[in-house]
Every structure is written in structure tokens, then in C-alpha cells.
Amino acid sequence: MNRTASIIRMHTNDRFFWLYLPLIILGSSFFINLIISALIDEEGGLYTGGLASIYVYTGIISMITVSQTFPFALGFSVTRKDYFFGTAATAVLVSVITGAILYLLSTLENATSGWGVKLHYFHLPYFSDGPIYEQLSVSFLNMLHLYFLGFVLASLFRRFGRKGISIFFLLLLVVGTTLGYAVVYLEWYKPIGDWLSDQTALGLSAWLIPLILLYGAASYRMLRNSTV
Template structure:
């Protein structure tokens, strides 16, 4: 493994500060400010918000755009596909670890400040923040890696099969989800599904995401090997 080549790939990604810093940071900060203002206006009313999910959505989109924006650029400089793939995964790992640590830090700060002095629960949420500090870190890390790898898998699929192939994939997934939801409703499976989820802790469910993360990562490798520039 040539560390110099991999660091070069990571540098290509990190130069895009808009995608990896300004957009997720700005969206998360904007969500927090809006919810904080609302919490101050409502007085002592407890507010539980899902604004934290915005950072996971941003990184999911970032994973999709990564293959579209940097794969042709890297190959244009005669970068090997394997090196591009490995460097990208290392970049994803670095972004996920750093973001998970920041979320955990703000979660602890939220507890320390007494929910920001306004009964706002933004970073430290019931169920998601249950368990030890290490378990909370694992939860955030797992979610971040999953969203990045899933997005990268979709982006790699688009590089391999183009826009028409991606449209067919999305339509097939939508149809599959629709049929599954219909079957769950028709057969009364939702209560059993929710009971199964409630019977597991957040960290246990987060650990289940790692195999899917590896599947997406492996699929991206094989797709990029045959993708056109």
C-alpha cells in the first residue's frame, strides 16, 4: 500500500470544504439555532428535535457526490482505481470519526448545560444517547459510516450504469419498499417489527449496520472497477 498515493487521494477530497465542512456544519448549526430560538420562546416546554439527522443526510448526499465529482478527476491524473477506492474509504473513516466525536462532545455539553438552559434536546436524545460514552460514540460512528458508504454505493452505481440505470435502480427500490410496506400492513407485521426494535438497545441496532456498510463498500469497489470515467 503506497501511503503517499492514498494521502494524495484524501487531499483531493478534503479540498472540497464546501461538501465536507460548510454544508453539513451550516445545516446543523442552522437547525440548532432555529430549535434553540423556539425553545426559548416556549419557555420550559421540553422540546425533542430530530435536527441532528440533518448531518447524516448531508453526509449521505456527500457520499453520492463523491464518486460523481472526484472519480473522473482522479483518473484523469492517472490514479489507479484501487488507490482511489482505498483513499476514499480512508477519507470516509476520518470524516466519520471526527464527526462522531464532535456530536458526542456537543451531546455531553448539552447535558452539562442543562439542555442549553432551555429544555432543548438536540444532540442528547432518549434511546439514541442511552448507554456509556463509548456506546454513544459507536452509535454515531456506525450511522455516519453507513450513510457515507450507502451514498458512495449509489454514486458508484451511477458511474457504472449511468443515469438511466440509476433511475431504474431507484424505481425498483421504491417499488420494493412500497410492496414491503403493503405486506407489513396487510399482515399486521408492524407491531412485531416495532416490538423487535424496542427489544434492542440503540448500540445493538447500530452494530447491525456494520455488515451492511461493508456490503456497500465492497459493491462500490466492483462497480468502480468497471466504471467509465
């Protein structure tokens, strides 16, 4: 338990990398869109996908984290188990904090009619629907999913190297192409589209939970068997 807590402290001591930098990236994108929205007269306001930048960064940071801190942590006699659970706990903590910040910004944006210039950056239709617990859950689950997606890819690279991850993406391409062809050939796109249209943002986000658990289990297994 003490070693797991030490991993959490190791990560949280680098608050710039974990928390400040993604907010800086998000803020830069926001202010650019704010200026654009103030300069144009778009009926209904300006809708932007700039919010995605913080989620993309979450996936990137997880891959960087494993490559930079995994060998370092093991050098101080930390077990692979402690490293995994400490890093996973940090990801949960950061996802909760970031999700809360995004909710507050979304609420403020909605209360000010898009910051006075009709900018829809944090408060987006569908994504921001529902009560507070739904909005917080959607942000949290999507952020945690992308973190563990990056985590499992970094663990795959750590375990099998360049050859292993190249084979993985090749297989992923084959499977994705096959499924795409099947959807078109068998005309599954209409029932899939109907099903998606009936789902809420929280309902779709809930499907990420088994994926998060799968990524976590796979990451743990590969880190346990990887070389430093």
C-alpha cells in the same frame, strides 16, 4: 499506498466541504431551534430532529464527491482501487471526527440542562443512552452508513447512467411496496415492533455494519468497471 494517501490528502485539503460546511449547516439549525426554545415555554423542553441535517448532508456529500473527484483523480493516473480505498478511509476519518464533536456537544447540552432553555438537540433519549463508547459508535456507524449509501448510489450512476439508476429505484419501489404489503397482510408488524423495542441504539446500529460492507463492495465493483 502512496497513491491511496494522495487521495486522502486530496479530500482532506477541502476541509470546508468535508467538515466545516456540515457543521455550519448543523449550527444554523441549532441556533434557530435555540431561539425557538427560548421563546416558548414547552413543558419538558423542546425536542427537535435538527440533528438529522448533518447525517443527510453526509449522504449528499458522498454522491457529490464521486461525481466531482473520480474523473479528476483518474486523470492523474490514480487507479480505481486507490481512489476507492482513499475515499473510504477519508469517510471513516471524517465520521470519527464528527462523531466525537457530536458527543462533546451532547455532553455539554446535558450538563447545561439543554443550554439553559431545555432544548434537546444533541442529547436525545435513546440515541444518547449508554456509556461513551456506545454513543460514539452509534454516531459513527450511522454516519458511515449514510456515506456509503450515497457512495454506492453515485457509483451506480457512474457505472450504468440515468437509465440504470432509474431502473434501480423502480425495483426498490416495487420491493418496498411488496414488503410493506406483506408486513400488513401477514401481521408481522407486532413481532417487528416488539423486536425493535427490545433493541438498544447500538444494537440497531450494529445491523448497519453488513450493509456498509455490502455498499462498499458494490461501490468498488462498479467503480472498477465504470467509464470515466
